[in-house]
Ligand SMILES: Nc1ncnc2c1ncn2[C@@H]1O[C@H](COP(=O)(O)OP(=O)(O)OP(=O)(O)O)[C@@H](O)[C@H]1O
Ligand SMILES: Nc1ncnc2c1ncn2[C@@H]1O[C@H](COP(=O)(O)OP(=O)(O)OP(=O)(O)O)[C@@H](O)[C@H]1O
Ligand SMILES: [Mg+2]
């Protein structure tokens with residue numbers, strides 16, 4: 001006889017934490033590190049603040065083999081978390097400020113919480129968080145997570161006067177890990193972050209006591225990402241019903257369209273109603289299910305909606321991208337391209353890409369090393385299932401005659417209000433046709449320009465010989 | 467100022483349904499099909515019943531382009547769902563009978579529910595389910611899903627006398643799809659299922675009215691998978707605390723070990739306590755946090771626990787596997803190997819593999835076409851991120867001199883009480899070292915034998931020439 005059970009979100013991800021990158025102790029240590037780091041970067045950039053992030057990882061106790069218990073300390077100068085949200089933000093799965101339509105690293109509402117939960121289940125120790133939004137007080141909580149209820153359990157709460165007007169967040173917790181296995185991924189993650197975000201100051205002290213310092217080499221920030229309204233092509237019938245229900249019932253559907261959707265003005269709305277043969281002055285309260293279905297189907301068919309605007313996005317920008325790659329890899333040649341905005345399913349996105357040759361680019365001579373990024377996050381795993389990898393493998397590279405005595409680095413960065421990650425572990429991007437197309441255009445553009453450069457180098461060498 | 471929000475599980479997966487395979491209309495139609503089919507296969511096999519599954523897919527309405535509204539009808543002769551669980555099982559995410567430690571296709575508690583939810587958000591139509599566990603009544607519910615609350619909403623409930631003693635489940639619902647895009651995947655899915663489960667009778671009527679009939683060609687079922695206890699190497703500190711809390715406090719830790727864990731008898735327990743220097747007669751009620759931590763660390767270090775038993779698993783079996791491949795692909799040569807049981811992190815698993823040559827095996831002459839299966843589910847997508855693909859790519863195939871005038875099919879089947887899927891879409895398996903090792907041994911074994919067969923064929927041909 002079958003036994004039926006309901007799991008809370010925390011129970012589900014506790015049992016299936018491998019879905020989020022918490023597989024073995026080395027990978028789990030890396031995942032915990034990056035999830036908290038990404039939270040700190042978001043907290044700074046969403047406020048328009050130049051990030052300063054300090055991470056200290058210490059080995060507290062060696063277990064059997066290469067496993068150990070570590071203490072992770074991370075501090076940022078970001079937005080801080082409002083006092084009433086601190087415990088839920090970090091102690092509850094599916095609690096987030098990233099559930100809006102806006103570009104950010106965070107998107108699922110579980111990464112940071114799951115890192116802390118992983119620490120709890122491997123060490124039994126409580127978590128300490130200190131945060132202030134720059135106001136009168138700094139708050140400190142010590143808590144653990146009730147996995148069964150998906151709720152934080154307060155152990156202690158302290159409040160001190162914020163005499164220096166500090167703003168930011170500090171998290172301290174313990175977790176099992178394997179630093180021997182994780183170190184090169186952690187260090188590469190920081191290095192690749194510095195390459196794409198040279199405006200961030202990062203200090204990292206590893207368990208051996210080594211300080212890795214990535215200084216800020218540029219003081220301009222990319223634009224702050226903007227929250228945007230949904231696009232008519234990005235919604236389904238259920239979402240349309242929800243949007244209608246949460247709008248004033250006296251609105252006409254004409255007002256509803258103009259107020260609810262991204263880039264829909266009165267002209268576009270009127271064009272749509274003529275196309276759909278729907279009476280624009282119908283009140284929302286007068287809509288029945290059949291009318292809503294018709295509205296929805298006409299939404300899908302109408303070709304006149306302006307495509308999502310790229311203005312809401314926050315690309316790195318060619319100048320910053322170039323600076324970062326030069327700082328971290330000192331290549332002999334670097335070329336950056338920023339594709340114009342595009343969209344898929346109503347979500348705007350842009351591809352920024354760079355090709356770097358020589359210097360400290362890792363890899364085989366003549367080989368191409370792929371560096372993948374999404375919303376400024378370096379993606380170090382699952383290259384085989386990523387769209388950029390697929391595009392690169394389908395390009396006939398022999399048709400691009402190029403220098404092959406040193407490694408080539410190909411940097412692909414995708415920014416979007418919704419990056420189509422293939423799993424909650426955020427390591428690979430799905431091969432959405434529009435994205436695949438844009439990545440291919442960017443790569444071919446860079447390869448053509450590198451072919452030109454290669455020819456000029458060869459001509460120069462031959463001229464010198466003569 | 468940031469706006470914090472909590473999402474219910476259904477809201478989260480509604481927004482992120484692409485994580486579960488609901489990407490475009492073609493892929494979504496395929497995913498809905500397979501999720502419901504896998505529920506039906508589980509319902510039959512977990513009861514030891516030869517499956518008979520009927521699926522009818524009709525196009526109700528053509529939308530723009532290749533998209534259409536479809537009606538999916540699926541019927542099985544499985545266990546049925548007990549009346550009080552019907553609505554939650556299908557109308558609530560994270561409600562499941564598969565949350566026990568036992569091999570089954572279902573594992574996450576969301577696939578079928580998400581398929582029905584996808585239908586609801588694309589068509590607005592309610593869902594009909596009819597089910598009986600073979601008792602006095604057959605129950606019919608018409609319902610929809612409250613996405614905000616993660617709860618089913620009853621539209622109507624009917625109960626009729628089960629005069630013929632029928633047992634099983636019927637689901638009828640509507641969903642948007644693209645059958646032109648999905649058809650080859652759906653038909654291959656059924657074909658590959660028939661290859662590995664020739665004891666199942668499958669009738670499928672497609673939107674063109676074509677009947678695909680996969681008759682039963684064998685009447686022996688694989689063994690029913692057994693539920694098992696947790697293994698000491700498969701639990702973390704949190705799980706140990708939960709297990710202790712849910713045991714009678716008067717138990718000694720010696721009794722606790724023997725009653726709670728898989729394959730731990732009094733001899734093993736006593737060996738463990740000597741190794742750990744823990745007093746076996748300590749009552750659970752006397753344990754404090756430090757003692758539990760010590761118990762947990764010693765669990766990890768103790769090498770004397772017997773590895774998980776493969777008896778709880780339900781492999782296909784070499785005989786059935788061979789029959790199925792012959793029936794579906796009519797190869798000239800087929801060889802099957804069943805590796806002995808192994809385990810990872812306390813979870814038992816086994817690899818069954820087959821190599822088939824010629825006949826109707828698809829692919830290029832001399833090329834190897836990979837057919838991947840996990841717990842009897844054919845995996846048709848994400849080959850590039852799967853462990854079997856990684857293993858095959860790392861094998862130097864030129865060292866196996868073999869016939870190359872026809873395609874070769876390599877079938878890899880993994881059964882486990884916990885298949886390490888990389889995402890909730892269940893299309894690729896993570897490269898856990900123990901699994902990677904076993905897959906490699908299986909593939910090399912089959913290649914060696916095929917090399918032998920190839921040599922004998924060549925010798926025969928040359929003998930004939932002379
Ligand atoms: N260092 C920080 N500074 C400010 N806010 C933070 C910080 N860390 C976490 N938060 C808040 O906690 C919320 C939850 O974080 P968590 O990492 O669990 O999910 P997320 O970042 O929203 O999504 P994802 O799962 O994609 O990481 C965030 O949305 C943010 O509001
Ligand atoms: N055809 C069926 N016959 C009997 N029980 C069923 C059937 N379909 C669904 N169920 C029940 O409903 C539960 C939920 O199904 P659902 O597909 O949502 O999740 P799951 O199968 O448990 O896990 P997964 O997400 O991996 O598919 C199942 O665990 C099973 O108990
Ligand atoms: Mg986060």
Ligand SMILES: [Mg+2]
Nearest residue numbers: 505572577578
């Ligand atoms: Mg299921």
